[in-house]
Amino acid sequence: MRLAGWSLHPVRLPYRAPVEWSDVAEVSADLLILRLRAEDGREGASEGTAKPTWSGATLASLATVLEGVVLPRLLNRDLSAPGAVLKALARVPENATAKAMADAAVRDLLEEEGPSGELPLSWTITLKDPAAMAREAEAMVAAHGFSALKLKGGRTFERDLETVRAVRAAVGPGVALTLDMNGLYADGPALRAHVASLAAAGLTHVEDPTTLRPDEAFRRIQSACAAPIMVDAAIWSEADGATFLERGARALGIKPGRVGPSVTEAIAARATAAGAEVAIGLFGESDLGAGATWRLAARMPPGWPPAETSTFLLFDRPLTKEPPALRGGRVALPSGRAAARADWATIARLHP
Structure with a gap:
C-alpha cells in the first residue's frame, strides 16, 4: 500500500x-x-x-x-x-x-x-476548588457511570488532600481515584510525606508528583507511597519507558499523541513483561481522535486502569457523524476507519 x-x-x-x-x-x-x-x-x-x-x-x-x-x-x-x-x-x-x-x-x-465491544473510560476533573471538583465527580459518576476518575492537583499539599477527601466523600469507596500533580512540586521529604498521606486517603495512583527521573529520587518517592507512582510526563519514547521499568516503576502513563500507537504498544509490552500497569492517555481530544486510542486500549491486558480518553465530553459538538455514547462508564468501540466516521x-x- x-x-x-x-x-x-x-x-x-x-x-x-x-x-x-x-x-x-x-x-x-x-x-x-x-x-x-x-x-x-x-x-x-x-x-x-x-x-x-x-x-x-x-x-x-x-x-x-x-x-x-x-x-x-x-x-x-x-x-x-x-x-x-x-x-x-x-x-x-x-x-x-x-x-x-x-x-x-x-x-x-x-x-x-479493529476490536469490537465496549471499553471502560475514566473521567478527568480539571482544576477547580475542591467543593466544585467533588460536585463534578458526583455528577459525572451519576450521569455516565464512571468507575475511575483522575483529579488535577499540584497547587498546595493542603488543597490536594482537601480535594481527594471531598471527592471520595462525594463518590463513595467504589470509584478509583488518581491525583495528577503535573510535576509541580519540588522533591524532598515533605513531598514524600505528602504522597504517603494521599495514598492513605484512598488514591489508586499518584501521578507525576514532581519532575520524575529514573534515579534514586524516584526510588525514594515510590517507596514512600503505598499507591503506585504513575510516570507520565517523562515518557516520550520506548527507551524512556524501559528505563523507568528498570528502576522499578509500577505504573506508566502513555500518551499515544506523544509517541504514536506503535511505540505505545512496544512500551505496553515491556510493562506487561515487568508486571507493571499502563494507563493509556490522550491521542486526540475530540471523539474523532479518541477512537484511535480506544482501539489501542482495547488490546491491552485486562485489569489495567481505564483509558483516559473521555475529553470529547468537554466539547460543544462532535467531529464524527455518529457520536459515541457512554453507558456504565464504557464506550462502544467505533467500527470502520476514522476517515469514514469523520x-x-x-x-x-x-x-x-
Missing part, C-alpha cells in the same frame, strides 16, 4: 465551558486533522493536539512539519510493511506529535475493522 496524497484540516473546537489545566486556561482546543489517501482509494485519518505547552506546537508549526518533514518521507514506500512508518521517520529528530499523527493515520488506512463538513466549518 502506497500513499497517493494527503490534506490537513485545522480545527478550533469550543469547549462547553472554560477549562483550566495545570498550565493554561482555555475556551477551545486547537486540533489538526490529517487525512491520507492511498493509491487504491482507501483513506485514513488522525488527530493531533496543537498546544504549545503540551505538544510544543501550534496549528501552523504542526502543519509545516507534517507537510515539509514527515509526510514526504512516507511517499514511495510500502506502508503495509511491518514498522514502515517508524523506519521512514527514524532519522527525524523531535516533532513527536507530527510523527505520532502519521503513524496513527497510516494505521487507520490499514485497519478497516464529519468533514463540521470540520471544515471549524477552520480557525
Whole structure:
C-alpha cells in the first residue's frame, strides 16, 4: 500500500465551558486533522493536539512539519510493511506529535475493522476548588457511570488532600481515584510525606508528583507511597519507558499523541513483561481522535486502569457523524476507519 496524497484540516473546537489545566486556561482546543489517501482509494485519518505547552506546537508549526518533514518521507514506500512508518521517520529528530499523527493515520488506512465491544473510560476533573471538583465527580459518576476518575492537583499539599477527601466523600469507596500533580512540586521529604498521606486517603495512583527521573529520587518517592507512582510526563519514547521499568516503576502513563500507537504498544509490552500497569492517555481530544486510542486500549491486558480518553465530553459538538455514547462508564468501540466516521463538513466549518 502506497500513499497517493494527503490534506490537513485545522480545527478550533469550543469547549462547553472554560477549562483550566495545570498550565493554561482555555475556551477551545486547537486540533489538526490529517487525512491520507492511498493509491487504491482507501483513506485514513488522525488527530493531533496543537498546544504549545503540551505538544510544543501550534496549528501552523504542526502543519509545516507534517507537510515539509514527515509526510514526504512516507511517499514511495510500502506502508503495509511491518514498522514502515517508524523506519521512514527514524532519522527525524523531535516533532513527536507530527510523527505520532502519521503513524496513527497510516494505521487507520490499514485497519478497516479493529476490536469490537465496549471499553471502560475514566473521567478527568480539571482544576477547580475542591467543593466544585467533588460536585463534578458526583455528577459525572451519576450521569455516565464512571468507575475511575483522575483529579488535577499540584497547587498546595493542603488543597490536594482537601480535594481527594471531598471527592471520595462525594463518590463513595467504589470509584478509583488518581491525583495528577503535573510535576509541580519540588522533591524532598515533605513531598514524600505528602504522597504517603494521599495514598492513605484512598488514591489508586499518584501521578507525576514532581519532575520524575529514573534515579534514586524516584526510588525514594515510590517507596514512600503505598499507591503506585504513575510516570507520565517523562515518557516520550520506548527507551524512556524501559528505563523507568528498570528502576522499578509500577505504573506508566502513555500518551499515544506523544509517541504514536506503535511505540505505545512496544512500551505496553515491556510493562506487561515487568508486571507493571499502563494507563493509556490522550491521542486526540475530540471523539474523532479518541477512537484511535480506544482501539489501542482495547488490546491491552485486562485489569489495567481505564483509558483516559473521555475529553470529547468537554466539547460543544462532535467531529464524527455518529457520536459515541457512554453507558456504565464504557464506550462502544467505533467500527470502520476514522476517515469514514469523520464529519468533514463540521470540520471544515471549524477552520480557525
